[in-house]
Amino acid sequence: MxxxxxxxxxxxxxxxxxxxxxxxxxxxxxxxxxxxxxxxxxxxxxxxxxxxxxxxxxxxxxxxxxxxxxxxxxxxxxxxxxxxxxxxxxxxxxxxxxxxxxxxxxxxxxxxxxxxxxxxNDTSTIAAGQARLVVRHTAAAPAVDVRAGGTPVFSGLTNPKEAKADLPAGTVNADVVLAGTATVALGPQNVDLKAGTATIVYAIGSAEGKTLALAAQTITGLGGAPHGVPAGQGGLARGSDWRFLFVLLGIVLLGAVLTGRRVSRHEER
Missing domain, CATH: 2.60.40 (Immunoglobulin-like)
Known part of the structure; x- marks a missing residue:
């Protein structure tokens, strides 16, 4: 490319x-x-x-x-x-x-x-010890809620909306529920968040077409005093720094597929 x-x-x-x-x-x-x-x-x-x-x-x-x-x-x-x-x-x-x-x-x-x-993209300074997580629903798939520690963090996320939150860096216990309910679709699962970094993940493709995939982008240098305009980094998630991305987005996507199966017999992964 x-x-x-x-x-x-x-x-x-x-x-x-x-x-x-x-x-x-x-x-x-x-x-x-x-x-x-x-x-x-x-x-x-x-x-x-x-x-x-x-x-x-x-x-x-x-x-x-x-x-x-x-x-x-x-x-x-x-x-x-x-x-x-x-x-x-x-x-x-x-x-x-x-x-x-x-x-x-x-x-x-x-x-x-x-x-x-x-x-x-939100490039505002992240407080010490915090990490920013952004999830963007850009797939042909239904809505889900994402919870952290049992508390909804992202609710009713639908295409083409986004949801974001600054969370304490470290391990977060996350799960996915059917939008607007307490019915767990998948999880709970422990995930890791890195301080001073905004991680933007995209649900892409189609649940019905069985082409759901992940894309991820990171913006670093947001902790403390910023130096210029953060440019961000593009690419597929890979390596140990991205383990929590695959876990969380896997939860989101699978939750979307499970929701789709409840909504229509034609939406299946």
Missing amino acids: RIRFVHIASAAALMVTGLAPAAAAEAQAESQVSVVHGIPGQPVDVYVNGAKTIEGFQPATVAGPLSLAGGTYDVALTKPGEPVASAILQNKTLAVPGGQNLTLAAHLDAAGKPVLTAFV
Whole structure:
């Protein structure tokens, strides 16, 4: 996979629209933009304003971050080697706020249709001894509640929503219940959280299509005084630092499948 960094100047456009200097400065500030590929079975090339930016992007992976100035972008996904005119998914008016840390997810909506969703990543300082966990439901699967120590942490999580919490670093006893109930679908299971780090996990694919998979992104350096804008790191979960991700997301995904089986005989893993 090859990534080219795109820097787009928007000063002329801002002058034409007559924006105030402060607003213009904010719009031109660069954002760090990561991209999650959550559409199963189809490698893609990613175009930004007509320029190929990510080539041979594989499903269930995270690329970037790219540096993009604040503004509106034309983002298109094509089959490898095909032009923008043949895009399989495109958003011609994707808004990118200036000076933010963002993730653009290409995924399936609740009905299984490919969509693009932009998430703003929380890079605020995490208190000493705390860790941030973010779960994003970007799969064609039903809703679940995630509990820690018997207390709901993420409730009624549905596509394309996210839920997040700063939790004490260390071992957390987690389980999944059917949304709005106390009926345990899976667990409990002990998981580990690392201090000063935001871990963002994505449920992707389709329960009905049996293509559920995991993608994960980390943002480090959030404990104590921050140094610049955290860029984050993309990729599949792997290694000992990611053991708790596989456990927690496995719980979430299996809980979603179990819920789906109760809702419809056609939704099964």
